[in-house]
Amino acid sequence: MRIGIQDIVEESGYSRTTVSRALNGSGQVAENARRKIQEIALRLGYRQNRRVIAIIVPSLGSAYSWGKILEETAKALEISNYHILTIQETELELIESYPLAGAVAILQTNDLVKYWNEHFDIPLVCINTTSRHLDGIYSIYSNEEQGMSALLRHLIALGHRRIAVTSEHFQESSAISPAHIQRLNIYRKIMRSYGFPDDLLLRYNWQLESLLPGIRDILDRKATAIISLVESHSQRLLFYLHELGLKVPDDISVCGWLTDYDKFCIPPITGVEQNFPHMAKHAVVTLNKMLNNEPIGSDIVVDYNIFIRQSTGPAKEV
Structure with missing residues (x-):
């Protein structure tokens, strides 16, 4: 049997107007009355038609x-x-x-x-x-499997074998998105399946300047492409690669998880975007x-x- 407002009226002893206002969060109802009515509604299993x-x-x-x-x-x-x-x-x-x-x-x-x-x-x-x-x-x-596979297939078709991927580091692991961890694990699995290096990790934290040493490290390790696992971070990679005097994609390719704004970068960024x-x-x-x-x-x-x-x-x- 569906529970209606009248059931709450009878149970609470308040008027229909007061009950209706309380259920809709109106400030015209005293706090103690509102709480009592909402507790009764919850106990009875009431659901508004709205x-x-x-x-x-x-x-x-x-x-x-x-x-x-x-x-x-x-x-x-x-x-x-x-x-x-x-x-x-x-x-x-x-x-x-x-x-x-x-x-x-x-x-x-x-x-x-x-x-x-x-x-x-x-x-x-x-x-x-x-x-x-x-x-x-x-x-x-x-x-995530389809997204990472698409990026890696694209880069491998262009001749890339030493493909780096961004890797976030935080003091508390709970701050890392499970999706980012999944993307990293899929990258490793696919790269191993091709027999390519799966350990070219560009390590950084949320401080922008931490990207620079990470970029220098993967360049020293002869990476020819970078995949950013985090939306908007490809833009940051472009900025710091430019600061280092490198041209994208002539010197190194960049791609990753996209936002609406990546298409306006110079150059526009290759990548995958969630179908929201x-x-x-x-x-x-x-x-x-x-x-x-x-x-x-x-x-x-x-x-x-x-x-x-x-x-x-x-x-x-x-």
Whole structure:
């Protein structure tokens, strides 16, 4: 039996107007009344007809990847006539303050799904986090194998054999995106399968100047191409290679994971870009199925878009 507002009215003793305002987060309702009504609604399993969906986003920074997918996800939800509530991952207690129908998480790590089912009883769709195959939780994520394979095939076809890859270093390993670790592991696997070196790692941290010694190191080790594993970092590589007096792609090729702005660099950067509109569409379709108790086959892996531009060229003899 579907629980309605009248059930909460009878259980709480408040008027229909007060209950409605409390469920919609109105400031016109006293705090103690609002909390009591929302607790009753949660206990009874009430879901609003307005179908409000929470989008859970990282608490810090403005990373390109989640900012872009947030925009596309919001568009897809609005097209499906959902109302949207954006919540930072440090404010998850707000989920219990609203009668939400479901949630979409746009986070770099899998930490949220570890305890989701213990604290919340609404469906969750995760974008760009690898699956943990838990009940009521599904993932939509990019095909890292396809993306890295495309970049390496392109470079190998141009004659490159000594291909370097960026490798982030942090004091706390939890700061490293699982996707970046996966990309690095796939690089190593593919390079080994060809019998090419898999240890040309351009090591750096988030301080920009740390790229310089890393670039000098892989140049000393005769790398002819660099793949950046992080969106926007190819632009930084171009800058520091220019500072060192090197021409791209004449002296060394550069490619990697792209943002919208890489096509405006000189030269425009070759790489792979996440298909955010496609991912957002799949996330909403999956969420709809969960809310309607329809069968869901599995998590969804979305291929990258590939752009061959002017930052890669034939390997220079070393």
